Amino acid sequence: MRNLSKGNCYICGDVIGKRAMKRHLLEKHAEYVGSGAERCYLIRAEGAEAPNYWIYFDIALDKKLSSLDNFLRNIWLECCGHLSEFSTPADILGKGRIIAELDVGEIFYHRYDFGTTTELKLVVESETTRPKQRGAIRLLARNIPPEHSCLKCGKKADYINAATVYDEEPAYYCKECTEMLMDDTEDGPAEFYPLLITNSPRCGECGYEGEFDRYEYTAPLADDIKAPARSKNKNA
Template identity: 35%
Template structure:
């Protein structure tokens, strides 16, 4: 499991250690105030070596969090997406006239995070992007404290967020991928081979040129720091 970098101080920690570190680092670098912020951990459900910690105001809508996840980690072709919280699906785009299926009817993402979590015992929920080649994420509220967004943002040593109201506090380092043929650092991933659990999917550029994926064509994507690396048309 790769370590990650804290963007408040620049130090490196493990995924588990980062949660403890952020509590003390926020106390040291972001002054307390009347506003509050929720610290959220986001992890690739099937690829847990990709992870983030972000800070958002509890009043931030699911739509804003979805916009962030798309822009930072998963967007490739404008696919559908949805959060599932306590058995209720919050989808994008939302169609109020869609026929009802089993379970509670889908809801719009235009709802604040603190409102949907108000009566939920477990503040961990799911997110899915693209219901064909799905990227699934696990989202957990780690802590809520009296740090204002402005105080946190002004303390960052590096700002990498594409969305103003979501602040990236920490991110995993790029997982090391080695070429399946020569063992050098991999730069591309073969999409057909990634779907085969018994095949090596990562290659350096030299070995990729000679690679036979068994399907008569080469479908390579760059190795990027995202749980959607190698999927659909995602290029980072």
């Protein structure tokens, strides 16, 4: 079983723990997250109930919370167009608020779907800068997807039985066993609602199958994310 709290730095590919990632980004990659004209916040988001799902990203200070809402829906949440809201422990934050209204060190929350709610906790880790870019948000790091074993055969699982998502030990199945169980109404689980396993705190909830999740880690992305031009006398 892989260590769930570790993730990939999307700039260099290193595998690093959740908390140590902040320093890694700020210190090792100062040329990506600490130079340029656009002022940003570096933010960490994680599942409030499922903190092993986490990301770091930067977002320009002049963007609105609505941009952040779109990003969180795309990477982790969107299933049926449910309502969502941001809040602090004291207040609801309207989506028209701009990012600069948050403070460094502030903790705030995002809730998606007021029926089967997925709650995210967000921390403003640092103020940074980056070269100006069109997108509001750059994904900088993400947890390595957890792996689960099929309850029937032990192979790598592809589906979660959504009926068990809140159980202490949710039931996961590989594709073959899922297909067998779909056909076998006698010996299968009493309630069987297979959903694709996703790398998201919404895994197994409502109808979430990650269709919009375009952020899977493949290889170091330093050349893909909008990096500043390499300095000519770079000290490697």
